[in-house]
Amino acid sequence: MKHKAGFVNIIGNPNVGKSTLMNAFVGEKLSIITSKAQTTRHRILGIVNGDDFQILFSDTPGIIKPAYELQSSMMDFVKSAFEDADILIYMVEIGEKELKDEAFFNKITNSKIPVLLLLNKIDKSSQEEVEEKILYWKEKVPNAEIFIISALENFNVESVFNRIVELLPESPPFYPKDQLTDKPERFFINEAIREKILLHYKKEIPYAVEVETEEFIESDKIIRIRSVIMVERETQKGIIIGHKGAALKRVGTEARKDLEKFFNKKIHLELYVKVNKNWRNDKRQLRRFGYNE
Ligand SMILES: Nc1nc2c(ncn2[C@@H]2O[C@H](COP(=O)(O)OP(=O)(O)OP(=O)(O)O)[C@@H](O)[C@H]2O)c(=O)[nH]1
Numbered sequence: 001m002k003h004k005a006g007f008v009n010i011i012g013n014p015n016v017g018k019s020t021l022m023n024a025f026v027g028e029k030l031s032i033i034t035s036k037a038q039t040t041r042h043r044i045l046g047i048v049n050g051d052d053f054q055i056l057f058s059d060t061p062g063i064i065k066p067a068y069e070l071q072s073s074m075m076d077f078v079k080s081a082f083e084d085a086d087i088l089i090y091m092v093e094i095g096e097k098e099l100k101d102e103a104f105f106n107k108i109t110n111s112k113i114p115v116l117l118l119l120n121k122i123d124k125s126s127q128e129e130v131e132e133k134i135l136y137w138k139e140k141v142p143n144a145e146i147f148i149i150s151a152l153e154n155f156n157v158e159s160v161f162n163r164i165v166e167l168l169p170e171s172p173p174f175y176p177k178d179q180l181t182d183k184p185e186r187f188f189i190n191e192a193i194r195e196k197i198l199l200h201y202k203k204e205i206p207y208a209v210e211v212e213t214e215e216f217i218e219s220d221k222i223i224r225i226r227s228v229i230m231v232e233r234e235t236q237k238g239i240i241i242g243h244k245g246a247a248l249k250r251v252g253t254e255a256r257k258d259l260e261k262f263f264n265k266k267i268h269l270e271l272y273v274k275v276n277k278n279w280r281n282d283k284r285q286l287r288r289f290g291y292n293e
């Protein structure tokens with residue numbers, strides 16, 4: 001049998017469920033998920049291997065109009081996902097309209113490659129509403145094949161997967177067949193910590209935070225990790241730490257539990273907080289944090 005392989009890139013507005021879908025396809029928690037917009041900041045590869053196929057899923061940040069350098073870098077990841085896709089997944093959720101960004105939306109409607117439009121979160125919706133939305137999207141994106149899904153409840157995800165396998169071009173694998181992602185271990189540590197910050201802090205705090213792992217020492221029984229949580233202002237540092245350090249402790253405990261599952265090993269996690277003024281607009285620092293293609 002001929003081998004198939006290709007890039008299947010998931011794009012759409014913030015918070016529609018792109019990361020939930022990629023994790024469902026891969027069967028691992030590669031991408032963090034929260035109810036806040038702009039949870040995903042990077043392009044994250046999730047690889048699914050079969051005997052005669054390899055699918056390279058890319059989760060990408062939700063499409064926004066960038067207001068600062070970090071967000072511009074996030075949109076560069078989206079652009080790159082348009083460039084190398086063999087199949088595009090355009091995800092929308094029940095109740096939303098087309099992308100506000102016209103240039104990106106035109107790229108979808110003028111796409112030369114197959115577009116699968118996934119209408120997600122149908123678990124939140126009535127049959128009539130779903131039918132009405134299908135008609136709406138057929139007219140807006142006539143070149144797309146439409147699927148209704150619930151990424152959260154794993155409804156119809158398998159039909160989409162089977163269709164992807166049919167559409168994959170013939171190609172040898174791009175990555176070793178036992179590889180799951182292109183990101184290093186430290187990336188997933190940073191993300192696990194950032195997820196807890198998105199979950200537990202309000203307003204601008206999560207958007208002012210970047211996490212960097214400075215130490216990762218693995219022995220037989222335990223992994224020792226030291227990570228720094230960077231914020232933009234002194235007041236934010238106080239909020240992250242909380243009264244007698246309780247808030248920071250909670251982040252550490254919850255992230256450690258997730259990481260113990262992810263690495264399947266005991267973890268010792270040390271966290272500290274540092275002010276790093278204006279990192280979100282500093283191109284040199286953003287590069288160091290991995291915000292470049
Ligand atoms: N009810 C319902 N909720 C869903 C579904 N899929 C995702 N969600 C929820 O929607 C929220 C956003 O999910 P994510 O997967 O983080 O969305 P995203 O598109 O990756 O978001 P960004 O990374 O911020 O662009 C989370 O609270 C999910 O639990 C679904 O099928 N049904």
Ligand SMILES: [Mg+2]
Pocket residue numbers: 018019020031032039040059060061062
């Ligand atoms: Mg996401």
